[in-house]
Amino acid sequence: MSKNELSNIINKCCDILRTDDGISGAVHYTEMLSWLLYLKFFQDKEKERQEMAALSGEEYTPLIDVKYQWDYWTSQDAGLTGKELIDFINDDLFPYLASLKGNKEGDPRDIIREIFTNSNNRVNSGYLLSDVISEIKKIHFEIGDDMFTLSHIYEDLLKSMGEGGGNSGEFYTPRPLVKTIVELLEPKIGETIYDPACGTGGFLAEAHLHLMPKAKTPEKRRILNNKTFHGVEKTPLPFVLCLMNLTLHGMDYPRIAKSNTLNRDIRGIEDHEKHDVILANPPFGGKEQRMIQKNFPIESNATELLFLQHMEKMLKVNGRAGVVVPEGVLFQTNSAYKSFKEKLIKECNVHSVVSLPAGVFLPYSAVKTSVIFFDKTKRTEDVWFYEVPLLKDKKLTKKNGISEKHFEELIKLFKKREETERSWLVPVDKILEADTNLSAAHYNPHGIEAEELLEPEQYAEEIKDLLQSSLKNIDELLEELK
Numbered sequence: 001m002s003k004n005e006l007s008n009i010i011n012k013c014c015d016i017l018r019t020d021d022g023i024s025g026a027v028h029y030t031e032m033l034s035w036l037l038y039l040k041f042f043q044d045k046e047k048e049r050q051e052m053a054a055l056s057g058e059e060y061t062p063l064i065d066v067k068y069q070w071d072y073w074t075s076q077d078a079g080l081t082g083k084e085l086i087d088f089i090n091d092d093l094f095p096y097l098a099s100l101k102g103n104k105e106g107d108p109r110d111i112i113r114e115i116f117t118n119s120n121n122r123v124n125s126g127y128l129l130s131d132v133i134s135e136i137k138k139i140h141f142e143i144g145d146d147m148f149t150l151s152h153i154y155e156d157l158l159k160s161m162g163e164g165g166g167n168s169g170e171f172y173t174p175r176p177l178v179k180t181i182v183e184l185l186e187p188k189i190g191e192t193i194y195d196p197a198c199g200t201g202g203f204l205a206e207a208h209l210h211l212m213p214k215a216k217t218p219e220k221r222r223i224l225n226n227k228t229f230h231g232v233e234k235t236p237l238p239f240v241l242c243l244m245n246l247t248l249h250g251m252d253y254p255r256i257a258k259s260n261t262l263n264r265d266i267r268g269i270e271d272h273e274k275h276d277v278i279l280a281n282p283p284f285g286g287k288e289q290r291m292i293q294k295n296f297p298i299e300s301n302a303t304e305l306l307f308l309q310h311m312e313k314m315l316k317v318n319g320r321a322g323v324v325v326p327e328g329v330l331f332q333t334n335s336a337y338k339s340f341k342e343k344l345i346k347e348c349n350v351h352s353v354v355s356l357p358a359g360v361f362l363p364y365s366a367v368k369t370s371v372i373f374f375d376k377t378k379r380t381e382d383v384w385f386y387e388v389p390l391l392k393d394k395k396l397t398k399k400n401g402i403s404e405k406h407f408e409e410l411i412k413l414f415k416k417r418e419e420t421e422r423s424w425l426v427p428v429d430k431i432l433e434a435d436t437n438l439s440a441a442h443y444n445p446h447g448i449e450a451e452e453l454l455e456p457e458q459y460a461e462e463i464k465d466l467l468q469s470s471l472k473n474i475d476e477l478l479e480e481l482k
Contacts, residue, residue: 003149009139010153013132022124030157031237034244035119036136037154041248042112043070044141063109068096074133085126094121106226106253115243118236118258151205151249158200158241172199173281173324174360178206180407181279181322181371184414187211189220191228191276196261196310198231201242203279205249212250225252230275234260262288262306265295266313274316281324282307285367298343300336304329312344312374320375327355327368331442333435341436345428350374352417354410355387355440359396370440380428384417385440386410421446 010033017029046062046069053060066072073080073088080088097116100109123129139150159172187193187207195203208229215221229251233239239258246254286303293299296309304325315321329337330353344350352373360369374380388406396402409422419425426443434442 003153006139006149007153009135010150010157013135014157016128016131016135017123020123020125020128022122027237028122031119031240032122033132033157034154034241035115036132037139037150038115038244038247039070040136040139041141042108045108063107064100064112065096068093074137080126081130082126085129086121086124089121089129094119108252111243111247111253114256114258115240118240151245154245154248155202155205158202158245173202174402175202175206176402176404176407177324177356177360177371178202178279179210179404180411181324182206182210183411184373185277185279185320185322187277189214189224189228193229193277193279194275194314195231195278195280196307196314197280197282198233198242198256199238199281201231201245201249201254201256203281204229204231204242204251204254205245207277207279208246208249208251225250229254229256231256232259232261234258260292261310262292262295262303264310266310267295267297269313271316274314274319276316276319278311278315278319278321278323280307280311280321282311284326284329285365298336298339302336305336305340308344309340312348315348315376317376320373320377322371322373324356324369324371327370327439329438330370330372331437331439333437338436341438342432344374345380345431345436348374348376348380349378350380350383350438352384352386352414353438353440355385357388357390357396357402357406360402362396362398362401372438382425382427383431383438384423384425385443386413386423387440387444389422 013033013036014029017023017032023029023032042064046064050060050062062069072078073093094116097112100113102108102110123132141150155175159175182203187210189211193204193207195201198204208224211224211228215224229246231242231254233242233256236258239256242256243254246256282304284302284304287301288303288306289301293301293306296306298305298309300306308323308325308329311321311323332338350372354371354373356369356371358368359366361367388410390396391403391405394400409420413420413423417423417425424443424445430443431438
């Protein structure tokens with residue numbers, strides 16, 4: 001099936017779901033479509049498992065009872081439609097799936113339980129739901145190309161959800177930025193990859209895409225799909241969407257925990273819990289309670305500083321990390337920020353800081369950000385700074401976002417840490433003398449160029465979009481509360 005055909009199916013499902021009076025916006029219909037796609041996906045994988053068992057002369061026992069299998073309850077023989085279909089889903093299917101328990105580590109039933117414990121059926125019309133189910137039946141997950149194409153379409157759906165509803169408070173990290181960070185860190189099969197604030201799983205999904213072509217043996221595929229990817233997400237909807245996103249990308253058993261990463265006292269983290277590669281864009285701008293702050297040697301109410309301490313602690317010896325941070329982390333020199341950066345510089349190798357252009361996270365935030373790269377190979381000797389250029393001097397806006405082309409030069413220069421008009425090396429002593437200022441602009445040997453401001457009407461348009469998005473979120477919340 002072509003990408004256009006699959007896109008048309010997904011778009012038609014969204015259009016149908018929008019008309020139901022239980023659906024209030026992109027967040028709701030994305031959640032609905034997600035668990036429906038997952039159940040169809042699971043049924044197709046069960047058929048594969050059954051066929052593989054038959055080829056080996058073995059008998060296969062389905063993981064889900066017949067009554068709750070997709071092919072059974074969506075069939076004409078079952079005859080479920082209208083109110084009868086809604087009652088079956090709410091009173092029978094969801095409670096059953098939420099009660100499943102695996103017999104061993106890696107049992108898919110544990111993933112099903114996590115998904116349906118944290119999901120809701122928001123559709124009120126069983127007739128509309130039947131129409132959606134008819135569309136989803138046209139997708140065949142046992143066909144590799146269909147699954148690969150759908151995984152990309154699903155990510156676009158998640159992006160649209162984020163733009164329309166703030167992604168439940170999460171920022172959607174632009175895919176070109178995610179892909180670049182993964183490429184620069186070069187994860188390998190056999191290493192573990194971790195995101196402590198994984199949202200809908202963008203970094204982990206991209207790392208999986210990066211590694212898939214290298215998994216050329218059954219054993220490597222098993223390690224990649226069952227043992228490699230770890231994450232934590234505390235918000236119920238992004239947690240569920242993450243599990244389904246990673247599953248649709250081909251991971252059999254993504255190890256995602258529903259928890260608040262910052263609840264963990266990092267002093268108790270043991271070596272066997274640590275990871276080889278950390279990729280993250282942790283929440284920033286939030287404030288944490290005093291009780292949470294006590295879990296960290298350097299206490300602060302800034303979420304970004306707490307997450308950075310957690311990640312430094314979770315990194316294995318010889319491990320490496322690429323983390324998106326707000327610019328304030330780099331240039332602030334108050335006691336908490338300075339103490340952490342001194343510790344990071346002296347105990348890790350902070351080898352590179354990549355300064356991103358303003359507007360990368362529009363429409364969610366206009367905060368200036370950078371990516372800090374560090375590893376646990378040695379103490380920092382010098383830091384390579386690079387400023388990502390704008391293309392043809394065009395400012396980033398909601399409609400003109402960051403692209404892979406913005407990062408082409410960075411990818412060429414990163415390994416050799418070459419010095420150019422946009423990159424420079426700074427000895428660590430100079431950074432420590434500057435109170436640990438790690439902002440690229442502070443050390444720019446060419447001087448800081450004055451920022452070209454947008455036209456007033458462009459700023460006004462962006463503010464208008466943000467206000468409209470906020471009002472829409474409030475309306476959806478009020479509807480939900482009713």
